[in-house]
Amino acid sequence: MSIPTYIRPIVLGFLLWPSLLLAQSKERVLPDSLTLEQCIEYAISNKPDVKQARIDEAIGERDIKASLSDWLPQVSARYTLLHNIKQQTTVFGDNVVTIGTKHNSNILFEANQTLYSNDVLLASRSAKYNRLQLDQNTQDVKINAVVDVSKAFFDILLTQEQLRIYDENIAREEKQYKDAFARFESGLVDKTDYQRASITLANSRSQRRGTEESLKAKYTYLKELMGFPANAKLQLVFNNALMQQQIQIDTTQQVAYANRVEYQQLEAQQHVLKLNTNYYRYGFLPTVNAFINYSPVYFNNNFSDLYNTAYPTSTVGLQASIPIFQGTRRIQNLKRAQLLEERLVISMEDTRNRINTEYQTALANYKSDLVEWETQRENAKLAEEVYDVIKLQYDEGVKAYVDLIVAETSLRAAQLIYYNALYRVLASKLDLQRALGTIEVQ
Known part of the structure; x- marks a missing residue:
């Protein structure tokens, strides 16, 4: 039976409606404005390394179930x-x-x-620790994703603040150039003032252009870390005041090796090796x-x-x-398993030392960067006050134009150094949190 002509558009609409809904849902899933927390959440869901770690978990689970199926x-x-x-x-x-x-x-x-069966019994006893190792590997990848995405996020914010500083300087320098040129035409000063203003303005525009180009590359890098589509638009949202409030961290915390996922992986591996040793020890059983x-x-x-x-x-x-004689194979395997346990004990001691070194280094860097940030914050305020005074004196004819250029250069340098110090203290805080094993992931 054929469908009447006036019914066909309605039927076609019903057939296409699920596809349209799916397409719209995919578009809504892709945000274009993200906070730091949302960037991290997106990376944990979409970063290729995290996806591969989850697939590795699924593969490992299949391997475990395949080994346990021998009981059936x-x-x-x-x-x-x-x-x-x-x-x-x-x-x-x-x-x-x-x-x-x-x-x-x-x-x-x-x-x-x-x-x-000694083989199947080993598979049963080690299944718990094999699953734990797979989960720990995924946690390790997620922690690295949190740190990398956060640092890339802060780097972009730093670059955006640099652009804002350049924009403010360029606006001031354009006005200074016009004022200097007007004074030259009025015969109040010679042409060197507006020539210096022209050079300073050109340099600022060039530096801004270079910073703007670097910002594009940093956005591309952040998208790569997040697993974000390269051609999609990404806009970051942040609260500068809130971010500065979160700089502080309790520096009296002591490093706990058990909090580090790398050490947890070694502990799980130690359990597996002990089970493996017992496997060879009781290999004579039928x-x-x-x-x-x-x-x-x-x-x-x-x-x-x-x-x-x-x-x-x-x-x-x-x-x-019943294995009666295997040419000392079981004994040799037992000795080898015991040596592997001894080797792991040394590796765990070395890891504890490495973690302690990472903690001490991260703590020292954080304290140093925190003092530097506080110092540069005060310097930026002082440089702004000095510039305001010099600008007022220049407008009144008390100071020469070269003094104004020096004050403005010092102000811009102080502002850029301050934001560089802010980025470093945020990055060193992340390193300290990773050393302490306190970075939380979903």
């Missing part, structure tokens, strides 16, 4: 079809007798249940299986009549396999 009954079937080209013969007295038939076939159904099978057998000299009659057999039993 193993059922198999086997089919055999034979054609005896030359049948076996034997001698009974003086007679030579042909044995068997030309065609043989059988189907074997067998179920096997493991009752005890592997015990229970089994049952059923096999219908067919034989006939005529292939067409082969499956007319079945001669079934069935068995149920218990099987134990």
